[in-house]
Amino acid sequence: MKKAELTRQHVLDTALALFRKRGFEETTMRDIARAAGLALGAAYYHFPSKDALLFAFYDANQSATEARTRVYPTGEPLRARLGRLFHDRLHDVAPNRTLLGAIIPRHANPADPVSAFSAESADVRARAIALFDAAIAPEDLPPPTRALVARALWAAHLGILIYFADDRSPGQRKTHRLVDDVLDLVTPLVALARTPAAAPLVAQVVRAASRAMQPDRRSGPRGPRSRSRAG
Amino acid sequence: MKKAELTRQHVLDTALALFRKRGFEETTMRDIARAAGLALGAAYYHFPSKDALLFAFYDANQSATEARTRVYPTGEPLRARLGRLFHDRLHDVAPNRTLLGAIIPRHANPADPVSAFSAESADVRARAIALFDAAIAPEDLPPPTRALVARALWAAHLGILIYFADDRSPGQRKTHRLVDDVLDLVTPLVALARTPAAAPLVAQVVRAASRAMQPDRRSGPRGPRSRSRAG
DNA sequence: CCTAGATTGTGAACGTGTTCAAAAAAGGAG
DNA sequence: CTCCTTTTTTGAACACGTTCACAATCTAGG
Known part of the structure; x- marks a missing residue:
């Protein structure tokens, strides 16, 4: 062996x-x-395939980003934590930026094993989401909201990577700028979302999102559970 | 001929x-x-290629959606206009839903001729954006904001299509539900965004977005313009 | 009708990712 | 070492998208 x-x-x-x-x-x-x-x-x-090589890289790269110790100093504001996470991630990916053009498109096809949504990449995806979850952990959000925000950040990060892949500005500074712009816009919303006035709206968002992420409902919810293949 | x-x-x-x-x-x-x-x-x-067949379909399908007369009755609220546009679009695409799995992934790769961001598909894209622009026209937004919102809606529509492609719920009702949920959430924001209090925030968003969408700046902005190939 | 030129159609061949039966190398037991 | 099993390597072969030199067909102009 x-x-x-x-x-x-x-x-x-x-x-x-x-x-x-x-x-x-x-x-x-x-x-x-x-x-x-x-x-x-x-x-x-x-x-087993050329894609497998791509996937192995994907996995290794994820590990690299994880290797950075994600222990956030107490008191470090949310904006700083997210900024560090996003910018560091870009730097980790940068040497293989051209490879993104090969990986990213496939992320959009859930049937593709390389996809970010496929069953095969479930653990890599979970690890990626965990990174964002750790970054927002100090905010002490209610669990459903927290899970939702972590996923949203991960999705945003995918979008950023698409932009990054095609960013030909020197040092890809446009992408870094975009990250800062987006964070400057979004981070204050978190504070806002925690005011009592925003509660109904937040609830509405959480409800809609969890509905969308729920797996397809079986036609007959009653009766004994039987393990059936999800064709 | x-x-x-x-x-x-x-x-x-x-x-x-x-x-x-x-x-x-x-x-x-x-x-x-x-x-x-x-x-x-x-x-x-x-x-010239198998992709060309896909592209021809893409183009024809876009024309089909355009064929619906997009004259909005005066007084029809924004929410209704957008709802109609999104739901109708889904119905137009539905018969070829499985084809989405082939088209969508390539949209994420700007180097791909089929991509939604490529030069080759520029006109189809422009036509698609125009549909959303028409839907928000009655709102009388300032031109930069309006252009931005139209593009954002188009981008959201791409995301919806990704979801649609993998939606195995009967009649893809989950996607239609998602459309309604998202519109219910976002449409009120438009009204909110027009209050004077929101002006600075709106300006910030518009500024960030136009920065992100600007083409790469040349290193030397001075001197006579010379047409050079964008390698 | 004929024939030259353009248009349209043909199918072998190329390079690609992938598969597979078989050969080679490596290990282990006696 | 010898024999047998397992692991690793080999390269021919397959189906695919694509290309291309050529053949067939059509179209004008005489």
């Missing part, structure tokens, strides 16, 4: 290097195998 | 029928050619 692990890592490193240099679509599985000093089939022995 | 037009339409019809029945990825260009009674190369004579 030692040999495989080593080769696997070597293939992945080779692939990512080529992806970064030439782009995802432009890099051939045959290129990767050749560059790694292997036959085509060997590459497929370690990675 | 008559023959070609006829064959072209025949190929397109055949292709769309197959796409609807079997899905986009699952349908082969060879399938299409065979079903249309042509050789493979002939299909490529009329459509």
Whole structure:
């Protein structure tokens, strides 16, 4: 089992290097195998598909962002916490920014295994959401609201990444600016949302959102539960 | 020139029928050619790529939505106008809902010719935005705000379509419910945004948005303008 | 009708991601 | 070491989207 692990890592490193240099679509599985000093089939022995290489990168990159210790100093304001999180995330992604063009589009297709909404990426997604959840934890929101806000932040972060992928301004400063603009706009709303006057509106939002995120209802809710395949 | 037009339409019809029945990825260009009674190369004579077939559909579908007369009765409230527009759009798309899974993901990649952000689809996009612009026209917003709101609605509509594509609830009622929920939440904000108290906030939003949508600034803004390729 | 030129159609061939039967290498038990 | 099993590697082969040199068909002009 030692040999495989080593080769696997070597293939992945080779692939990512080529992806970064030439782009995802432009890099051939045959290129990767050749560059790694292997036959085509060997590459497929370690990675079931070209997408799997992309997914492995996605996963590793997520781990990198997680590696930053996400312990927020007590008293650090929400705006600062979110700012740090978003900007750091951009910096982590930056070296592989061109790869985003290959990954992002697939996020929109729930049937795609690479998608941000697919079952296959459920754990990576959960970990990503957890990062945002940690950032808002000190706010002590009621659990449903908190879960909702964390998801919303994660979704916003996906949008930011789409923008980032195509941002050709030097240093992608436009994206960083956008992050600051959005946070400056949204963060004050959190304080506002906690006033009693806003309570009904907040409730309305939470209700609508949880409705939308609920899985499809079965036609017959009564009767004994039977495990059936979700075709 | 008559023959070609006829064959072209025949190929397109055949292709769309197959796409609807079997899905986009699952349908082969060879399938299409065979079903249309042509050789493979002939299909490529009329459509430069498989994507071109998708794009032709995209365009035709947009025209279908436009065909509904978008003359809003005077006095019809904003909420009703938008509701009609969104729900009607969903109904127009519904017969080809499965095709969305093929189109939507590519919308996120600006480098993709099919993308909603690409130069190639600029006119279709402009026409789509115009639909939303017409719906908010009676509100008499200041032009920059109006343009922004129209674009925002269009973007929201893209998001709704993503949700729609994966909505397996009967009749996709979940998506229709989501549309209503979102409109119920957002429409009142428009009225709110027009109060003098909200003016600074609105200005802030408009400023941030136009910054984000501005094309990349050249490094040297001075000196004579020279047309240079945007590599 | 004929024929030159344009238009439209043909199908083999290319490069791609992926699969697979079989070969090679590695391990373990005797 | 030898034999057997498991792991790893190989490269030919498949179906796909796409290209292209060529063939068939159509259209004018004589």
